[in-house]
Amino acid sequence: MKLLWGDLHNHCGITYGFGDLENALSVAKEQLDFCAIIGHAMWPDMPERTEGLEFLVDFHLKGFAKLRGNWEHVRETVKTWNVPHEFVTFQGYEIHSSEFGDHHVLTTSDELPLIEAGSPSELVAALAPLPVIAVPHHVSYTPGYRGANWEAFSESISPVVEVYSKHGCSMSDSSAYPCWHTMGPRDSRNTVVSAIRSGRKFGFAGSTDHHAGYPGSYGDGRVAVLATEKTRDAIWEALLARRTYAITGDKIACSFTVNGAIFGSEVKVDGRRELKLDVTGCDFIDKVSVYKNGVLWKVVNAQYAGLQQLPEPQTQGKYKVRVEMGWGDSQTGYVWQGSARLDKGQIVSVETCFRGQSVLAPTPEMRDNPDINLLGNKLIAWSEQTAEWTCTTFKNVSTRHPQTAALIFEIEGDTNSQLSIEVNGQTFTYTIGELLEGSRSAHMLPHSSEAILVHRAVPEHAYCFQGEWHDDEKERDCDAYHVEIRQTNEQYAWITPVFVIS
The missing domain is CATH 3.20.20.140 (Metal-dependent hydrolases)
Structure with missing residues (x-):
């Protein structure tokens, strides 16, 4: 499917x-x-x-x-x-x-x-x-x-x-x-x-x-x-x-089954329940919580949560690199023209993380504006070596409510693979090896200006998770197992239960 x-x-x-x-x-x-x-x-x-x-x-x-x-x-x-x-x-x-x-x-x-x-x-x-x-x-x-x-x-x-x-x-x-x-x-x-x-x-x-x-x-x-x-x-x-x-x-790809039945299913099981979870995330997977009948049943905390216990560097394979743009003081919108080039590697996929100006309900001072989110946010093209995009960002609504835009590059390469990002005439180049050590930021102007953040590279073993559990205990005639996935960037997935009938 x-x-x-x-x-x-x-x-x-x-x-x-x-x-x-x-x-x-x-x-x-x-x-x-x-x-x-x-x-x-x-x-x-x-x-x-x-x-x-x-x-x-x-x-x-x-x-x-x-x-x-x-x-x-x-x-x-x-x-x-x-x-x-x-x-x-x-x-x-x-x-x-x-x-x-x-x-x-x-x-x-x-x-x-x-x-x-x-x-x-x-x-x-x-x-x-x-x-x-x-x-x-x-x-x-x-x-x-x-x-x-x-x-x-x-x-x-x-x-x-x-x-x-x-x-x-x-x-x-x-x-x-x-x-x-x-x-x-x-x-x-x-x-x-x-x-x-x-x-x-x-x-x-x-x-x-x-x-x-x-x-x-x-x-x-x-x-x-x-x-x-x-x-x-x-x-x-x-x-x-x-x-x-x-x-x-984040488009966190998940598969969760009980005795082979996918999430959402009702499955009849008289004996052992075999739970299997497969996750491909977009950032460091921080925590996996399995619930039984709405109560926390199993939890896995990633050993590399935080910066103190990072895993051994992955010298080659797949990595995810998030390129984020925004900040600054623009109330009317700052337009970004961006492109990327990868040397000594291959771009496997590009995921866009574009936002619109945020409205949840009208207020008395608001007036109709058909063009409020006519922002031109678009991934124009991408290939195994290049990508091109345009987007518009605004001043963050508060220190807890970002209005940034981002793209996530999935890269096949090694620590010498080199990612060059050009935005609005400025170019920033980093190797995967550098980005495994930490993020890099740069500003477009000397002070209080828009900025670009190239996040820490995430090796494949840190954004993927496979888990298996078994359960022999029936609590109800229909036991419900669901899963919560949390990444270190506070992006979540909540997976629909498998309903086990016995």
């Missing part, structure tokens, strides 16, 4: 988001295999327009009306961009709910009508016989406050759940990436591990929930699916089969 990358939940100017629809689809195609552009459509139990809630109510109603008025155009545009085996799109829109939590509905049908309903389950029923699923998102918010309602959760209409986005991580109340949005904090009763402990079965997904037309914006959430081919039907089959997992940004 093929491992494909997507974003099934993001927004733009078709409702109360920002940015052009065509540009959103274009930037999605640059970094992803599939996406769904979601319009905000309804909120059946929205609070009344009382003092202090005027802006909240008004921008929602205006956004809902905007989507209804342009629905035929939106649907036709999404349909046009769906090209099997090249780039796949899905139709969908969102229903808010204080009682049941927010969901976005998805379908393979280009005939999806825009209708209203009182709840996610009622909406799916009303859309029958079209193939439709409803994906819960930001589930860990307070019950009754647009967090999940696990008592009303239905596996039949929600085979996957969004566990990570710009809102934060909903896996547990102690997971990395807490919720800082105005919608509030996480509540342990609504977390993913709480639902798993209660016996519910679903797959994990990540998506950005980006509100400014930049699907797949790096670090905000993406979903991986294991599908037979890059088509709507094949990806849809993978979603229904729960062959999914969530990533924050």
Whole structure:
């Protein structure tokens, strides 16, 4: 099967988001295999327009009306961009709910009508016989406050759940990436591990929930699916089969099985459970955590976590080198024209880590801007020896919220392989041997300027992991095993459970 990358939940100017629809689809195609552009459509139990809630109510109603008025155009545009085996799109829109939590509905049908309903389950029923699923998102918010309602959760209409986005991580109340949005904090009763402990079965997904037309914006959430081919039907089959997992940004390739059954499967096992994990990351793998029924069961801490216990240098083989650009003080955008050349080696792959300007919800001072993320971020070309790209970066929003852009070069070579990076007329050259010793940075101007960072080279044995465990103990009639992968750069993967029935 093929491992494909997507974003099934993001927004733009078709409702109360920002940015052009065509540009959103274009930037999605640059970094992803599939996406769904979601319009905000309804909120059946929205609070009344009382003092202090005027802006909240008004921008929602205006956004809902905007989507209804342009629905035929939106649907036709999404349909046009769906090209099997090249780039796949899905139709969908969102229903808010204080009682049941927010969901976005998805379908393979280009005939999806825009209708209203009182709840996610009622909406799916009303859309029958079209193939439709409803994906819960930001589930860990307070019950009754647009967090999940696990008592009303239905596996039949929600085979996957969004566990990570710009809102934060909903896996547990102690997971990395807490919720800082105005919608509030996480509540342990609504977390993913709480639902798993209660016996519910679903797959994990990540998506950005980006509100400014930049699907797949790096670090905000993406979903991986294991599908037979890059088509709507094949990806849809993978979603229904729960062959999914969530990533924050880096495309961490994972395979996880129990007795040969891949993640998302239900497998009957009467005796020993044989767990196998295979990971190819994009940075130093720092920690691998295996959970059984939502409780930490096995943990592996990398010996080379941190800089004090680095492994012996790898003198030849594969390495990953991240080239990151940004910093500086530009509020309007700094354009980078970059190229790379590798001598005495081969470029095996190039992964882009491009971001859009970050918007999660409108504020009273914001004005519509269709070009907000018309940034020109693109990997123009690459070969075994060269690569060329362009991108735009901005001043970091805060010291904890970067607006940088990066590319990850997978290189086959040795310590003498030499990587030359040219950006905006300046050239910086380093050998793999130098980069194994540590990162190198340079600035474009003498002070407070944009900068480039060539990260420490990561040898293959440090970004790959294989693990095997066995378990002879049955705890429940259906035991759920899932995995969390953490890299040293704080990029994560959360792998959907294998459900073992005995």
